[in-house]
Amino acid sequence: MLSIFRMTKSFVGIMFFAIVLSHGVVSAQVEIEIIADVGAKIPITIPPFLGEGGQAKLISEIISSDLAKTGIFAIQSFDKSWSVSKLGDDEEYTNWASRAVQNLVVGNFVKLNDGRFQASFWLYDIPGQAMSVGYQIKDDPKQLRQMAHHFADLIYEKLTGDKGVFRTKIVYVVSKKDQSALVIADSDGHNPNEIFVSKEPILSPRWSPDGSKVAFVSFLKRKAAVYVTPVNYKKGRATGKPIVIGPFPGSNSAPAWSPDGQSLAIAISKDGKSDIFMISLRDQSRVQITNSRSINTEPNFSHDGKTLIFTSDRTGRPQVYQVPVKGGAEVRLTYTGRYNASPHFSPDDSFIALIHYDERKFNVGTQDMKSGVVQILTDGSRDQSPSIAPNGKVIVYASEANGRGILRFVAKNGRAKLRYVGPKGDDLREPSWGPFIKD
């Protein structure tokens, strides 16, 4: 495990982490680039956890990395000469206050006789002279990273008021020389695990709302077909084999889960047009939603389950439209730019993420549902497949570097950007962000 902190003194401060891990034959690299030119950050000091060497230190490193990556926190440097312990009296708070520390995390790590470990942390509000969160976990050593992410979630929620997404998973497609794989990884790119491998291309993986299934598209007898595979979300593993939905005559693709997880909206291309259908997973019955002599694809449900947004080229170019699930007028939503596609509703349905083309490059942006204001968040040339974190604060998308597909993360406010590069030679694509972990 290697951590590098580097601060430049330019107007735009860039913090750069490189986390390299070896995981059998699979290794991944996460680079974090945080643009810190706007807005105040929450300062926080996270000394190494008390306890035995490597693992205790790793916990504080993971928490620091999680919080730094959001672009909301400023991780304060720490003087090794400072003694760290659980705080009690006013004098100890005053002591930390004199070091200009505002938020302090004190942690403790112990190995138990039964093979498990016990870790605890306390978050202190130094100026307020109070402990704001305290938490203790006993778990298997394999769960060390998950546990550290859990602590980071609790700290994040306490200090920002929003739920953290550090324990969530992402699923994405890895394209190799002559095969494609569906991979589940932690949202920080660690623990990548192939859940499905095929000689045929794979695209459009989508988590079910409860995280128990992944829908995706592959090819069956040369036709695109929608599959659903059961998974264990916490473990990031497949628990069964993929089953094909339908297949209905024509090309079947672009699955989107209804918020209740009972139906999939999919696009079926046949006889020169592509329309969106609702497929009941109980009996595979289908209801047609769109009807026009054009391409209608990439459906996505609002989280209240009432409407669908989708991409249509009915005007000759792809734009985003909205239609009530129970039927009604199809209303155009995007007017800025000649090409808007891949729409995704934010968790509170207040904005959509999409890809936007301006005659030179494809970028990921957001459009506010009320004002219609479009904000472009990325600066690659071929950015695509945006997926929004369940707290609505970060968007993961597919991009490229040196001719290879990589995943990038961008904060919804545009203040933090991360790069996730897969093992050498792998082409990463089509990320989908999973739901919150249920405690």
Added chain:
Amino acid sequence: MTMKFLLVAGLVAVLVGCSSKTKTNADIEQRDLFDQSNRRSFEQTAESIDGVVAPSEEELRAQQDELKREFEREEQRLLDERVKLDEQNAATQDEFQRQAEVKRVLSQNDSLLSQRSIFYDFDSSVIKVEFQPVIEAHGSFLKKHPTVRIRIEGNCDDRGSREYNLALGQSRAEQLKQAFVLLGARADQIDVASYGAERPLVFGIDDESRSKNRRSDLVYLD
């Protein structure tokens, strides 16, 4: 048949009886005994033939007629089969010739039919004028050979939404199918598929590579 035998036996018995009037009683008795045994023997013979159920002439004739008809039917069947085989053989010959012709025409190097890809502008499934001759060549070829089957595979470059590209590739292939049908091909000769941006012909992100990837491929099926 039985009656005849009995009449003959009766006559013989009367004649024998008349000619032996001069013989002794013992002789006569013996002779009678002989005659009776003889008669019995005749009767028995008649009875035993009756048990085998010897066919009448009518029945025999009917049987022979039936056999003859059966033979004629069999002869006709064999004849039909022969004709059918000859026809099949001729058809196979025709099919071989047709296949050879199809193969020959399709393998000609610098013909319009040797062009198996149609290229497009970005985000467009409009068939460009320059490809009209190629499309007409394939369309009339399909019309001329209604048993030839073809698969049109639509493809896109790497830019933009993968799902939108999958639909765009499908649209490219479908439009080409319609063009072939208008030229006289049968719809059931043509299968369409789209790989969107998933099967690039060339890996490259320059304009030239991308223009090669925005294509419909024509795949003749065996």
